[in-house]
Amino acid sequence: MARFMLPIAAVLGLAVVLMIGLTRDPSKLPSPFIDKAAPTFDLPSLAHPEQRVGSASYAGQIVLVNIWATWCVGCRQEHEFLNQLQRQDIIPIYGINWRDNRNDATRWLRELGDPYVDSGYDGDGRVGIDWGAYGAPETFLINAQGIVLYKHLGPLNSFVWESVFVPLIAAEETAG
C-alpha cells in the first residue's frame, strides 16, 4: 500500500493545482504596476480641451484613476457606483477617457452624471498604453506618494469596494 502513496499524493496535488487554475479568470492579468510608481499622464481635459488634466492634478492625494469609454459596457455598469462615491465625497476620481469620441463622452457624462474631478481625453490610446490598459473599465488606486496600491479590472461595485479598496485606503490613512 505504501508504495502507492507517493503517486496518489502527486496526482491529488496536481488535481488541486489544476482546480485552483479553473477558478481563475485568465483574462484578468496581474498589473505590473502594483506597489510601483504609477504611470503619469498629461492630456487635454474632456470638457475643456484648452485645459490640461493629468497626474500633476492629483499629486500628493490618494485618488482613483478610472479608465473608461462610452463603448465599454462595464463602464456603464459601474457608472452609478462611481457617482455614489463622488456624492459621498469618499475619494477624488480622475478619468482617462480612452479611445473614445469626444462628443459621445461629453454627452454620456451629461446624461449619466459626472463622477470625475476631471477626465483627460485619450483619443488615440497613447496614454492607455502607458497605463497598460487592455480592457476598460480599469481602476487604479494611487496613494499620496504616487504608488499604485491596487488595480481593479472590470466594473467597480460595492462588494469590491468594501472588500478591497476600503481596507487599503484605511491602511494608507493610518500609515500616512
Next chain:
Amino acid sequence: MLRRFATRIVVVILLALGAGSAFAIDTGKAFDDPVLQARYEHIIAEVRCLKCQNQTIKDSNAFLAADLRREIRRMLEEGMSDAEIYDFLVERYGEFALYRPRASGKTLFLWIAPGVLLLGGAFLLVQVVRRRMALPIDEDL
C-alpha cells in the same frame, strides 16, 4: 458548355486562393528601410494582443493591437532596439505580453519545468527498469 463550366471553376478556385491577402490586418505603410520592416514584422509576431489573448498583434484587428503596432512603429523609427521595445511592453503589460517570456526570476519556472519533468520521468523509468531487471526471471508468481 462544359468548357465554360470548367473555366468558372478555375476562376472560383483562383479567387479563393487570393482571398488570404484580402484579410491583411495591418494597414499601416511599410517602412522604406527593409531592415526596419523585417524587425517590425518580427516584433509584432512576438507580441500578444492583450484584448484577444490567443492572437499576436500581427493577427489581430482589435484597436489595442493597432495602437500597439503604431507604438512599435514609432519606437523603431526613433531608433530603439528590439530589447528596449520589449522592455517598454513588459513594463506596461507584464511578461504575458510576450509570446516568449524572457528568462527572469518570475518566469524561470516556465522555462525549466519541462526539462525537470522530462529528467524526472527518465530517472523514474531507469529506476523501475533496473529494479525489474534485478528480479529473477524464473520466479514463481
